[in-house]
Amino acid sequence: MNQAQPKPPQSPTALSRPFWEGAAAGRLMIQRCAACGKLRHYPRLLCDACYSDAVEWIEASRRGTIHSWTVAHHAFHPAFKDELPYTLVTVDLEEGVRALGRWTGEPPAIGQPVTGAFVARPDGVDLVFAPSTA
Amino acid sequence: MSLRDRSCVTGIGETAYLRGATKSAFELQVEASLKAIADAGLTPKDIDGVIPIGIVSGTADDFIENFGLPDLRFSAQVPHGGASPAMALQAAAMAVANGVCSHVLITFGRNISAVAAGGNKAGARIHNMPQFHYVTEFEHPMGASAPAQLYAPMARRHMELYGTTVEQFGEVAVACREHALLNGNAVMKKPITLEDHRQSRMIADPFRLLDCSLESDGGAAVVVSSAERARDLRHRRVFISGVAAGHPDSPGSITQRPDMTSLGLAKAAPRAFRMAGVTPADIDVAEIYDCFTYAVIRQLEDMGFCAKGEGGPFVSGGRLRIGGALPTNTHGGLLSQAHVWGLNHVVELARQLRGDGGRAQVAGAEVGVVTGYGDMGDGALAIMRRE
Numbered sequence: 001m002n003q004a005q006p007k008p009p010q011s012p013t014a015l016s017r018p019f020w021e022g023a024a025a026g027r028l029m030i031q032r033c034a035a036c037g038k039l040r041h042y043p044r045l046l047c048d049a050c051y052s053d054a055v056e057w058i059e060a061s062r063r064g065t066i067h068s069w070t071v072a073h074h075a076f077h078p079a080f081k082d083e084l085p086y087t088l089v090t091v092d093l094e095e096g097v098r099a100l101g102r103w104t105g106e107p108p109a110i111g112q113p114v115t116g117a118f119v120a121r122p123d124g125v126d127l128v129f130a131p132s133t134a
Numbered sequence: 135m136s137l138r139d140r141s142c143v144t145g146i147g148e149t150a151y152l153r154g155a156t157k158s159a160f161e162l163q164v165e166a167s168l169k170a171i172a173d174a175g176l177t178p179k180d181i182d183g184v185i186p187i188g189i190v191s192g193t194a195d196d197f198i199e200n201f202g203l204p205d206l207r208f209s210a211q212v213p214h215g216g217a218s219p220a221m222a223l224q225a226a227a228m229a230v231a232n233g234v235c236s237h238v239l240i241t242f243g244r245n246i247s248a249v250a251a252g253g254n255k256a257g258a259r260i261h262n263m264p265q266f267h268y269v270t271e272f273e274h275p276m277g278a279s280a281p282a283q284l285y286a287p288m289a290r291r292h293m294e295l296y297g298t299t300v301e302q303f304g305e306v307a308v309a310c311r312e313h314a315l316l317n318g319n320a321v322m323k324k325p326i327t328l329e330d331h332r333q334s335r336m337i338a339d340p341f342r343l344l345d346c347s348l349e350s351d352g353g354a355a356v357v358v359s360s361a362e363r364a365r366d367l368r369h370r371r372v373f374i375s376g377v378a379a380g381h382p383d384s385p386g387s388i389t390q391r392p393d394m395t396s397l398g399l400a401k402a403a404p405r406a407f408r409m410a411g412v413t414p415a416d417i418d419v420a421e422i423y424d425c426f427t428y429a430v431i432r433q434l435e436d437m438g439f440c441a442k443g444e445g446g447p448f449v450s451g452g453r454l455r456i457g458g459a460l461p462t463n464t465h466g467g468l469l470s471q472a473h474v475w476g477l478n479h480v481v482e483l484a485r486q487l488r489g490d491g492g493r494a495q496v497a498g499a500e501v502g503v504v505t506g507y508g509d510m511g512d513g514a515l516a517i518m519r520r521e
């Protein structure tokens with residue numbers, strides 16, 4: 001392929017726009033129920049504890065531990081072919097919700113402390129985790 | 135009132151399973167449907183309930199029009215991917231047990247070759263489905279696109295927590311392939327060994343090619359009738375003795391699921407076994423939804439065939455092969471027969487309980503279980519017994 005195929009687009013919705021605006025500014029934003037304070041992610045209409053739709057957005061730490069991971073060796077979308085193999089990590093954030101991200105560094109291990117950062121790509125940003133430095 | 139033994143699978147039908155089918159999905163679905171209806175000893179006009187599986191081919195209205203159905207009294211959609219066939223058994227059992235209708239056609243057809251030729255491969259398809267909207271928005275753009283990539287972290291965590299091994303995944307793949315070779319209608323025709331499994335190319339670590347189900351074309355259908363009406367039909371009655379469905383927590387996002395290794399089947403299985411009045415020890419044959427080898431191991435645990443975490447050792451030593459203690463996927467499954475969303479698993483269980491399993495027949499099979507596993511962890515199961 002001589003022309004780079006675009007990646008699947010990042011398409012904010014009315015519900016998730018603060019997440020994507022935060023991401024563009026390097027901040028990991030998650031929802032907090034304005035009625036009872038429960039944190040939630042991915043963005044949802046209702047708090048599943050008190051059913052309130054009142055939301056505040058807070059900035060999460062981007063710190064956590066590896067919950068699980070996989071290494072992609074096959075591109076199910078042509079835009080990722082040149083990046084193979086790449087690692088995806090599922091991270092237990094300190095805030096008690098999870099995030100999926102890309103990974104840089106030696107193979108990850110479950111329980112390993114990690115820190116994330118948003119890294120620019122042509123059409124947006126990716127959340128990329130790396131081992132936490134002590 | 136319990137649904138136990140109040141409905142029967144009375145008809146089964148399948149097209150040839152292959153890749154590169156020239157018939158459309160709806161043509162395949164109709165072919166399988168006509169076979170299932172004839173197998174029951176019915177005519178199309180006897181059908182008064184329809185559950186089309188998925189929304190990829192014919193609708194209930196298409197069956198009214200093409201079969202000239204005079205009075206379709208019941209139709210339903212069960213939009214849960216590979217859990218849909220077993221969930222459809224639940225809906226059909228309720229409908230015929232309560233007299234809403236008499237004979238429900240559950241039917242599926244698929245021409246994935248045509249879809250893929252249009253450039254629409256698995257990783258590109260699911261992001262158009264509403265139930266995958268979290269994946270579409272937050273994961274697909276990073277390259278977590280296809281089920282193999284989304285399920286792989288579940289399997290990795292199971293391996294890390296419980297010591298499940300590559301060989302144990304391989305046991306599932308080898309058992310399915312061995313059974314497919316006994317079946318005149320399977321896409322895969324060559325034997326494989328545990329070593330072949332280990333050497334197959336990595337797709338999404340820890341899943342290798344031979345851990346992944348097939349992409350194939352075909353149609354399958356079953357007819358579910360009330361237990362009373364089934365008396366007058368062609369075959370020995372195969373009762374739906376227990377049936378239940380369940381959903382995992384955070385069904386739309388595996389990433390956010392509190393226990394990634396837990397499935398909807400864990401909630402459904404105790405209900406179905408209680409309804410049927412049997413335990414896993416009573417099961418003679420199992421048809422377990424095998425989108426990935428790991429999924430079979432996990433579902434065996436959730437159904438209580440072994441404790442959580444012991445699914446790997448459980449499948450070792452040929453236990454799942456015909457002649458083993460729990461012959462599983464006697465048709466070859468999605469891994470080696472065909473991927474028709476697991477309706478082929480329902481067909482095969484009925485066939486086994488009739489004693490019509492041919493070279494794959496499990497001797498003396500009286501009670502069996504079939505599962506469905508859909509989207510990212512929706513689950514359903516039916517326990518059936520022969521009269």
Ligand SMILES: [Zn+2]
Binds near residue numbers: 035047052
């Ligand atoms: Zn709340």
